Amino acid sequence: MIQTLDVHTPAHSYPIYIGSGLISHAADYLRPHLGSRAAIITNTTVAPLYLQAIETACRQLGTDCFSIILPDGEAHKTAESLNHIYTSLLENHADRQTTILALGGGVIGDMAGYAAATYQRGIPFVQIPTTLLSQVDSSVGGKTGINHPLGKNMIGAFYQPQAVIADTDCLRTLPAREFSAGMAEVIKYALLGDAEFLSWLEEHTPAIMQQQTDLLAQTIYRCCQMKADIVGQDEKEKGIRAHLNLGHTFGHAIEAQMGYGNWLHGEAVAAGMVLACRLSEHKGYLKTSDIQRVIRLLQTAALPVCPPKFDAGTWLAHMQHDKKTKPDKSGWWFCKNWDKPP
Amino acid sequence: MIQTLDVHTPAHSYPIYIGSGLISHAADYLRPHLGSRAAIITNTTVAPLYLQAIETACRQLGTDCFSIILPDGEAHKTAESLNHIYTSLLENHADRQTTILALGGGVIGDMAGYAAATYQRGIPFVQIPTTLLSQVDSSVGGKTGINHPLGKNMIGAFYQPQAVIADTDCLRTLPAREFSAGMAEVIKYALLGDAEFLSWLEEHTPAIMQQQTDLLAQTIYRCCQMKADIVGQDEKEKGIRAHLNLGHTFGHAIEAQMGYGNWLHGEAVAAGMVLACRLSEHKGYLKTSDIQRVIRLLQTAALPVCPPKFDAGTWLAHMQHDKKTKPDKSGWWFCKNWDKPP
Numbered sequence: 001m002i003q004t005l006d007v008h009t010p011a012h013s014y015p016i017y018i019g020s021g022l023i024s025h026a027a028d029y030l031r032p033h034l035g036s037r038a039a040i041i042t043n044t045t046v047a048p049l050y051l052q053a054i055e056t057a058c059r060q061l062g063t064d065c066f067s068i069i070l071p072d073g074e075a076h077k078t079a080e081s082l083n084h085i086y087t088s089l090l091e092n093h094a095d096r097q098t099t100i101l102a103l104g105g106g107v108i109g110d111m112a113g114y115a116a117a118t119y120q121r122g123i124p125f126v127q128i129p130t131t132l133l134s135q136v137d138s139s140v141g142g143k144t145g146i147n148h149p150l151g152k153n154m155i156g157a158f159y160q161p162q163a164v165i166a167d168t169d170c171l172r173t174l175p176a177r178e179f180s181a182g183m184a185e186v187i188k189y190a191l192l193g194d195a196e197f198l199s200w201l202e203e204h205t206p207a208i209m210q211q212q213t214d215l216l217a218q219t220i221y222r223c224c225q226m227k228a229d230i231v232g233q234d235e236k237e238k239g240i241r242a243h244l245n246l247g248h249t250f251g252h253a254i255e256a257q258m259g260y261g262n263w264l265h266g267e268a269v270a271a272g273m274v275l276a277c278r279l280s281e282h283k284g285y286l287k288t289s290d291i292q293r294v295i296r297l298l299q300t301a302a303l304p305v306c307p308p309k310f311d312a313g314t315w316l317a318h319m320q321h322d323k324k325t326k327p328d329k330s331g332w333w334f335c336k337n338w339d340k341p342p
Numbered sequence: 343m344i345q346t347l348d349v350h351t352p353a354h355s356y357p358i359y360i361g362s363g364l365i366s367h368a369a370d371y372l373r374p375h376l377g378s379r380a381a382i383i384t385n386t387t388v389a390p391l392y393l394q395a396i397e398t399a400c401r402q403l404g405t406d407c408f409s410i411i412l413p414d415g416e417a418h419k420t421a422e423s424l425n426h427i428y429t430s431l432l433e434n435h436a437d438r439q440t441t442i443l444a445l446g447g448g449v450i451g452d453m454a455g456y457a458a459a460t461y462q463r464g465i466p467f468v469q470i471p472t473t474l475l476s477q478v479d480s481s482v483g484g485k486t487g488i489n490h491p492l493g494k495n496m497i498g499a500f501y502q503p504q505a506v507i508a509d510t511d512c513l514r515t516l517p518a519r520e521f522s523a524g525m526a527e528v529i530k531y532a533l534l535g536d537a538e539f540l541s542w543l544e545e546h547t548p549a550i551m552q553q554q555t556d557l558l559a560q561t562i563y564r565c566c567q568m569k570a571d572i573v574g575q576d577e578k579e580k581g582i583r584a585h586l587n588l589g590h591t592f593g594h595a596i597e598a599q600m601g602y603g604n605w606l607h608g609e610a611v612a613a614g615m616v617l618a619c620r621l622s623e624h625k626g627y628l629k630t631s632d633i634q635r636v637i638r639l640l641q642t643a644a645l646p647v648c649p650p651k652f653d654a655g656t657w658l659a660h661m662q663h664d665k666k667t668k669p670d671k672s673g674w675w676f677c678k679n680w681d682k683p684p
Binding site: 010079083087117118119120122145148149150155236237 | 352421425429432459460461462463464485487490492493497500578579
């Protein structure tokens, strides 16, 4: 069964299609969103798996398309890759009627979305996320961008896609470790105040880990819906949207200190959520039994629940660079007096 | 007398302050728009003239500021300069509470505005345009961006400032040729359907060329108001906003073929408007006497009214790259059969 979630943003509304077999029937889902030309942006890992299916769909729709294939990985989410995209768009005479199709995980989605936001001051784009992380997290919210040598995601824009096509079949080709990393964000949504979804997830995570299709689609739908609700209240991250960063301030510090790619983003967020829970416990907001529940769920999803051991100064140095930083005495106090990592 | 024009955009409303002495009393105008930190982005020509006044204003307001001084000229409106801005913002720990002050002409306004649009996905900025062109044209409309080696203004975003401070005193330090180039855009507004403003301008252009302060302020106010009306109807340039490009399709071709900087943008637009008028005459929309009136006004402002001589293929090649290009048989026919340049 294919589910469609309509996301409403100040700019426009767009559908997220979720289910099995979407890429093999891509023409059906791309039809309302493609004009005469398309630029498919993907990477060397995803291209051999799904590029041909998307090219075929374009051909079926009479859309003239060309591809831009980038190297895979966070290390390539740079100004150089972005410039390669711009040059290729210009060499292929892409205009404002050209649609960018972002085919890949979060890195491709962020970069292709940012290229769409800034090429000729904005052209349409469609997300085709191929990882669990990007399906649950990048499909909603309009965050696009690239890294700068001095900071991750420091350059970017809020820019909304015309549509998102989240095919659960893609997840079969995803390494187990990356699937787990995506589950970290899923669990984050369950922790953001939806007790019913948390219980449901505790019951079904073993089957989700086996990639049972309907459960997967329901999970993705529920996460996208929660994110859409939150982003709808605060598109530009001035208030409640910061909740979506549960575990991310610690998580970003882990990623940065360990070197990007050594800990996957979702793994760092998993350990970061445990730390955030311990901070809450320390401040008297959470019970130890609640934390045990979180840890058990993360472990069922094969995620790390202990951070690497850094000294307090290292944590502080990274956390001060977080975009959402607002000095908070009690928070810093906790870090400064950190002698026993949880 | 200081005039204030309030511009309403979908994102937010902002004031344009227009008049004499604004920079020497900058603290009064910056007060509502500055937080704890500011980054002043300017160039090597403007810095010796006005940077100190803006730094003093920041100091008076208790705003901690630092400056980023770029080389002057369109040749530096590049990804390299932009990256220099990002690096400097990061090295100075600029955050989302830091305001960018764009102090300079169109190039600084476009680049600093684009840096503000994309640094940490958007931080506030205030325009302090120091040329006539940027005061009448860049103050309204939210177009920001940089050039790409394969095309001018190909990378950019629509992004609105918090305020614009247009000090007519700045124009006294502007070379005469650049003042004239700004007048080309002023005359463009008069041609966009406001017969009364056109007559007023025909009467007052000699005094405006002498920089009579009140007339200058009235002129800038009227142009910003007209642009705000048009942009208000069509922020993202899907329809009527294209009118603002009167003369620009020909003008961009002249700039590109002659090499940027050899013909100033306004000079190319002046000759481009004459060509556009001739095209209208050819199609039966304008009388020869109307064109004579346009030419006379441009000449009063010391602007060129004849384009350089290119063959038809050269014009076509450049005009096909225009972002607003939509094939139009009669238009192309006119170009293809161009044997006598006007």
